[in-house]
Amino acid sequence: MTFELDRRRMLQALGLGAASVPLIGDVPSAFAAGDTVTIGWPSDVPSWDPNQRFQPDAQPIFKLVFDQPADQDPKLTLIPKLLTKWELAPDALSMAVDVRDDVSFHNGDKMTADDVRYTFFERIKAGHKVDTANSWRKVSDIEVQSPTRAVMKFNAPNPTAPVWLAFLGSFVVPKKYMESTGVDGFVQKPVGTGPYKLVEYQLNSRIVLERNDAYWGPKPKIRRVIFEIIKDPSARVAAIQSGQVDLTINVPVREVDRLGHEPTLAGELNPITRVVLLQCRNDLGFADDNVRLAAHHAIDKQALSKAFYGGAAVPLSVPATPGTPGFVPDFKFTYDPKLAVQLLAKSGFDTSKPAQIKFATTNGQFPSDFDIARAIQQMWKKVGIDAEIETIEYAKYFELNRGAKLPEATLYSWDNATGDPEMFSGYLLNPKLPFSAWKGPEVGDKVVELFSVPDYNKRVAAYRDVAKFAVDKGATIPLLQSVQSLVRKKALTYVKYGNGWVLADTMSWT
Amino acid sequence: MNAILLLIVRRALISVVILFFVAALLFCVLRLLPVDPAAMSLPPMATLAEIEAKRREMGLDLPLPEQFLIWLGQVVHGDLGTSIHFRRSVVSLVASTLPATVELAVIAMAIATALGLGGGLLLFHARGTAAEPAIDFGSIVLLSIPEFLWALFFILLFGVALGVLPFTGRLSPEFQLPTVTGFLLPDALLTGRLDVFWDALKHMILPAFALGIAFSPTIMRVLRSSLLDVYHEDYITQARLRGVSERGVLLRHGLKNAVLPTLSLMGVQFGILFGGTLLVEVIYSYPGLGNLMVDAVRNADLPIIQAVGLTYCIVVLIINTVVDALYLVLNPKLRIA
Numbered sequence: 001m002t003f004e005l006d007r008r009r010m011l012q013a014l015g016l017g018a019a020s021v022p023l024i025g026d027v028p029s030a031f032a033a034g035d036t037v038t039i040g041w042p043s044d045v046p047s048w049d050p051n052q053r054f055q056p057d058a059q060p061i062f063k064l065v066f067d068q069p070a071d072q073d074p075k076l077t078l079i080p081k082l083l084t085k086w087e088l089a090p091d092a093l094s095m096a097v098d099v100r101d102d103v104s105f106h107n108g109d110k111m112t113a114d115d116v117r118y119t120f121f122e123r124i125k126a127g128h129k130v131d132t133a134n135s136w137r138k139v140s141d142i143e144v145q146s147p148t149r150a151v152m153k154f155n156a157p158n159p160t161a162p163v164w165l166a167f168l169g170s171f172v173v174p175k176k177y178m179e180s181t182g183v184d185g186f187v188q189k190p191v192g193t194g195p196y197k198l199v200e201y202q203l204n205s206r207i208v209l210e211r212n213d214a215y216w217g218p219k220p221k222i223r224r225v226i227f228e229i230i231k232d233p234s235a236r237v238a239a240i241q242s243g244q245v246d247l248t249i250n251v252p253v254r255e256v257d258r259l260g261h262e263p264t265l266a267g268e269l270n271p272i273t274r275v276v277l278l279q280c281r282n283d284l285g286f287a288d289d290n291v292r293l294a295a296h297h298a299i300d301k302q303a304l305s306k307a308f309y310g311g312a313a314v315p316l317s318v319p320a321t322p323g324t325p326g327f328v329p330d331f332k333f334t335y336d337p338k339l340a341v342q343l344l345a346k347s348g349f350d351t352s353k354p355a356q357i358k359f360a361t362t363n364g365q366f367p368s369d370f371d372i373a374r375a376i377q378q379m380w381k382k383v384g385i386d387a388e389i390e391t392i393e394y395a396k397y398f399e400l401n402r403g404a405k406l407p408e409a410t411l412y413s414w415d416n417a418t419g420d421p422e423m424f425s426g427y428l429l430n431p432k433l434p435f436s437a438w439k440g441p442e443v444g445d446k447v448v449e450l451f452s453v454p455d456y457n458k459r460v461a462a463y464r465d466v467a468k469f470a471v472d473k474g475a476t477i478p479l480l481q482s483v484q485s486l487v488r489k490k491a492l493t494y495v496k497y498g499n500g501w502v503l504a505d506t507m508s509w510t
Numbered sequence: 511m512n513a514i515l516l517l518i519v520r521r522a523l524i525s526v527v528i529l530f531f532v533a534a535l536l537f538c539v540l541r542l543l544p545v546d547p548a549a550m551s552l553p554p555m556a557t558l559a560e561i562e563a564k565r566r567e568m569g570l571d572l573p574l575p576e577q578f579l580i581w582l583g584q585v586v587h588g589d590l591g592t593s594i595h596f597r598r599s600v601v602s603l604v605a606s607t608l609p610a611t612v613e614l615a616v617i618a619m620a621i622a623t624a625l626g627l628g629g630g631l632l633l634f635h636a637r638g639t640a641a642e643p644a645i646d647f648g649s650i651v652l653l654s655i656p657e658f659l660w661a662l663f664f665i666l667l668f669g670v671a672l673g674v675l676p677f678t679g680r681l682s683p684e685f686q687l688p689t690v691t692g693f694l695l696p697d698a699l700l701t702g703r704l705d706v707f708w709d710a711l712k713h714m715i716l717p718a719f720a721l722g723i724a725f726s727p728t729i730m731r732v733l734r735s736s737l738l739d740v741y742h743e744d745y746i747t748q749a750r751l752r753g754v755s756e757r758g759v760l761l762r763h764g765l766k767n768a769v770l771p772t773l774s775l776m777g778v779q780f781g782i783l784f785g786g787t788l789l790v791e792v793i794y795s796y797p798g799l800g801n802l803m804v805d806a807v808r809n810a811d812l813p814i815i816q817a818v819g820l821t822y823c824i825v826v827l828i829i830n831t832v833v834d835a836l837y838l839v840l841n842p843k844l845r846i847a
Contacts, residue, residue: 038683040678044805046595046596046597047596047597047598049597052597053595053597054553054554129597131553133553134552134553134555134556135553135555187598200683200686200687202679202680202687202797203603203606203607203797203802204607204795204797204801204802204805205678205679205680205795205796205797205801206679206683206795206797208683226683228678228679228795229795230678230795231792231795231801231804232792232793232795234662234665234793235662235665235677235678235793235794235795238665238666238669238670238677239669239677239678241670242669242670242673242677243673244669244676244677244678245678393808393810395550395808395809395810396544396545396810398549398554399544399545399546399549399550400544402549402558402561405544433554433555434554434555435554
């Protein structure tokens with residue numbers, strides 16, 4: 001087709017165009033309003049290869065286009081998805097899995113055990129740069145016995161393998177298609193088995209998904225889902241208030257209350273499986289047990305919740321959230337500033353001669369992080385701990401920790417969509433992992449042992465004991481169960497998940 | 511014409527040297543940051559041995575000058591590395607986001623120029639009148655409000671309160687991005703999609719005004735000062751004595767001479783305005799280079815920071831060359847010199 005640009009014709013057309021299109025769009029659309037939902041989302045996907053990067057915020061988007069071998073229900077119980085069954089061997093060295101036989105990828109290819117093997121073994125061995133290479137590093141082979149049956153073999157006990165089937169990055173990708181397109185081709189035109197297909201993607205701006213009418217599972221009610229990537233919280237507030245989006249998350253807590261009073265909007269603060277805690281070192285100014293325990297007793301968690309989360313964040317005594325297996329309901333670590341003063345006095349500190357520590361925090365990584373740090377600093381000052389606050393980038397946490405450069409205490413937010421205690425106490429207190437600032441063996445050795453315990457009940461019970469022990473030792477200072485702030489149009493309903501997943505395939509208009 | 515060509519050639523040669531030094535500076539500064547690109551490019555659970563292997567693979571164990579030369583060699587061949595966060599070619603990321611930013615910056619500059627020249631003339635016209643202090647005060651207020659505040663204010667006013675303009679992205683979801691040049695407005699026209707053109711323009715109005723309005727007061731004030739200076743020159747008096755009207759004096763003699771320093775300023779302003787797109791793009795979810803850079807800084811994605819830094823430098827060099835060429839066109843004395 002040729003197109004000749006004639007100045008007069010163009011100006012005439014421009015004038016006509018401008019006159020005929022009103023300022024805000026009644027542009028013809030193939031979708032009726034009830035068929036579409038627009039979501040204001042705070043971050044983009046890092047890549048359309050779902051195995052590539054572990055980014056918790058991207059999971060609810062990936063879950064629409066791709067499927068995982070297993071899934072979680074709203075109460076976080078593990079349920080079948082692409083696998084109908086999995087059976088972890090008693091020694092946790094292998095896991096037999098049964099694959100559904102009625103699933104097709106968006107391009108029509110049938111999904112089989114070969115795709116499972118490709119996703120969790122072959123592409124890792126082929127050297128693809130995927131984060132799943134780390135989570136599934138213990139996989140020594142996947143023996144495909146039939147298109148619907150395979151056995152995953154591990155080179156070391158892997159008790160949390162079933163949990164990882166539904167966790168970060170574990171999405172089945174199509175072997176045949178990816179081998180033909182290569183990874184670069186795949187990320188340009190991704191193909192999954194999920195309830196939606198990707199129809200448009202603009203980096204850092206918009207994702208448009210269309211319902212996969214051939215989906216093997218329950219059909220979503222919404223035909224088209226649009227994610228507007230709006231990184232600025234104020235802009236997300238404006239977008240939901242102006243009606244440019246139908247639902248948004250991670251808006252400032254005070255705005256949830258205000259917007260919730262709008263006649264067409266509903267504001268929610270939902271407690272999720274995210275803990276806000278202080279990661280502690282076992283040396284420097286925190287070498288003394290009394291100082292660490294005093295630091296914990298001096299913090300009024302209820303006051304923090306009220307001041308920064310409208311009282312919706314639940315104060316925690318262990319690094320696990322209520323309702324998850326590792327939570328210990330009958331264990332309470334008291335707020336007792338007098339006891340804090342006594343503990344500090346035993347070590348020769350008081351308000352005139354305070355214990356000196358450094359205290360790291362992020363600023364803007366999670367709601368009110370810097371303000372929470374400042375409030376804690378004031379609480380500590382009253383009992384005789386002088387903390388100097390330093391701001392760090394969240395992305396640098398691991399590196400600083402690896403280099404033993406974190407200060408005595410670090411305010412930290414930890415997401416665990418699975419709710420499994422290994423991903424709470426295990427990761428947060430295992431000195432061999434970069435998440436734990438605590439390197440002391442008295443807690444660390446107990447935790448490391450639990451990574452190989454195959455029996456689920458024994459493992460969970462042991463994690464509860466370790467969590468209590470670690471808190472009593474001052475190895476960690478759990479603060480609050482964090483909340484997810486969400487504002488939506490009242491007419492839009494969705495299913496709440498305990499881990500904060502907001503899934504468009506559960507949404508509908510009333 | 512020859513003078514302009516000579517200028518462009520000379521500038522191109524100097525630009526190569528400047529680019530080399532900027533690249534070296536960027537490279538060294540980023541390597542001095544307490545960030546390990548090897549560790550950042552692996553998942554948190556990676557072992558120290560894996561990080562060490564990655565470091566070797568990325569050549570980070572080599573001496574800094576050697577690392578720089580390897581990187582420079584790759585840059586010369588059009589390879590700016592792979593993004594740590596996106597794990598994609600940096601060149602493709604920059605190429606896909608640059609047109610949006612250039613388009614936004616050019617329109618914002620046009621707005622800043624229109625407002626700046628108009629305001630400057632108004633300020634000059636009101637000199638010595640009762641309105642002068644009020645207009646002067648207005649320009650100072652405009653000058654003191656940064657672009658991101660304008661961005662938020664416009665969203666609240668035109669997006670939320672009045673609800674007349676969209677404020678997320680480049681285009682409504684109803685439309686597919688036409689991809690001919692990557693520049694949305696020309697692409698819409700080239701593909702004959704006036705509806706897309708209009709929609710894109712609506713999406714561009716608020717961010718472009720937020721950027722443009724923040725940069726207009728400087729142009730206003732410099733133009734006013736230049737006009738005041740020019741009006742003290744003998745040729746203005748002589749023009750009046752020749753019976754030229756005040757309007758003629760202003761347009762044919764005053765403005766023509768006063769606009770030269772303003773033009774130089776606009777060249778500098780464009781560089782700053784281009785940098786100002788960072789926050790504005792984030793606020794308006796505008797998928798440009800600024801948005802990419804903010805992500806890169808947050809994720810310590812050094813290859814992107816490096817590439818975007820170089821891109822900014824190239825844009826500024828091009829703009830300065832264009833401004834100097836315009837200067838030559840408008841000022842015959844320089845051509846003779």
